[in-house]
Amino acid sequence: MTEKKDIKKILVIRFRRVGDAVLGTSLCTSLRKTFPDAEIHYLLNTPIVPLYDGHPDVDKVISFDSKDDKSFLLYIRRVWSIVRANKYDVIIDMRGTLRTLLFSLFSPFTAFRIGTKKPYSFIALNHPVDNRGDKTSNMIDQNLAFLKPLEKLTEVIYCRDFKLYVTDSEKQGFRDYMVSSGIDFSRPVILAVVSARLQHKIWDKERMKQVLQRIIENYDAQIIFNFVNAEQEFAVSVHQEMNNHANIFTNIEANSLRDLCALSANCDFFFGNEGGARHxxxxxxxxxxxxxxxxIAKNRWLPAQGDRFAGISPDDFCSKLEQKAMTYEDRFNLITVDRVWESLQPMLDRYVKK
Structure with a gap:
């Protein structure tokens, strides 16, 4: 019979994008608190691996890049080499695809092979979890449900916090760069995302500009636009249409996810379109x-909603049933400038006013 002391190595399979992986850290933290002596491995796509440098709840990050997916045979070989080299005692498959199921399939002697319950999960999982049925639960609770089978072994310590870490030297180094780029830290600094990876997720540009103008006029805030290369043209156009306002900065570049962490840690507030940067x-x-x-359900993707972390959604003003008869554009237009400002202004008063 497996006992708590027998749990020496744990693999958490996440892959995917920034937001999914960041929210997944609450699972790693819960595992660390429950099995403090175990080695925790976190499996991610290569571009987001740097986010977890120095993370206290992740002992090793295993990266998969594009070359691992060039052929199914290469993928199988990589999966086999990982599980063979580590002999995991627990595998938690947060993705639940046929491809990720191979990690459990190749680990028949792993005591806890946990993943989302699906029609095909019986092939490899011995502890399938039905954690996708409740559409009202947020992603943190959905992720932590994977720990339920481990309650058979020990008392599980559930932690809903998801955290990333920046070193003092990283923060100071980027702060110096921000100062050299024109930022005055005696005034408020706001990180803003006016664009998005997918065009249909971008809030109306004219409305965005009106809110940004109100922020500048009321708080004399310095607003740094964050964007990836593909979004730069759109972000720069917003700045140009606001007469290249001196309070807006498009010249401060975060060229890596570690830089984005350092930039964020030096800001007083975040405002903008929902996405990985907000997570x-x-x-x-x-x-x-x-x-x-x-x-994109706010209740699902915005854990710990409250005075410090908030957002606005069409769901706040119209039921899902009513929205079914509306176009996508009409639904998005439920988010007006005044409705945003009504919720945003009290937060800016609390966290930005200096």
């Missing part, structure tokens, strides 16, 4: 307000 700033405990597009 990242929340994990760094930076107050934030996000605009959620239609079909």
């Amino acid at each position: 990242l700033v929340q994990a760094l405990d930076v107050p934030s307000f996000a605009i959620f597009p239609p079909k």
Whole structure:
């Protein structure tokens, strides 16, 4: 019979994008608190691996990059080499795809092979979890449900905090760069995302500009636009249409996820479109307000909603049933400038006013 002391190595399979992986850290933290002597491995896509440098609840990050997916045979070989080399006592498959199921399939002697219950999960899992049925639960609770089978072994310590970490030297180094780029830290500094990876997730540009103008006029805030290369043209156009306002900065570049963490840690507040950057700033405990597009449930993707972390969604003003008869654009237009300002202003008064 497996006992708590027998749990020496744990693999958490996440892959995916920034937001999913950041929220997954609450699972790693819960595992660390429950099995303090175990070695925890976190499996991610290569581009997001640097986020977990120095993370106290992740002992090793295993990266998969594009070359591992060039052929199914290469993928199988990589999976086999990982499980063979580590002989995990617990595998938690947060993705629940046929491809990720191979980690459990190749580990028949692993005591706890945990993943989402699906029609095909019986092939490899011995502890399938039905954690996708409740559409009202947030992603943190959905992730932590994977720990339920481990209650047979010991008392599980559940932690809903998801965190990232920046070193003092990283923060200071980026702060110096921000100062050299024109930032005055005696005044408020806000990180803003006016664009998005997918065009349909971008809130109306004219409305965004009006809110940004109100922020500048009321708080004399310095607003740094964050964007990836593909979004730069859109972000720069917003700045140009605001007459290249001196309070807006498009010249401060975070060229890596570690840089984005350091930039975020030096800001007083986050405002903008929902996405991976918003998850990242929340994990760094930076107050934030996000605009959620239609079909992206705020209650699901914004854990710990309250005075410090908030957002606005079409669901706040119209039921899902009513929205079914509306176009996507009409649903998005439920988010007006005044509705955003009504919720945003009290947060800015609390966290930005200096």
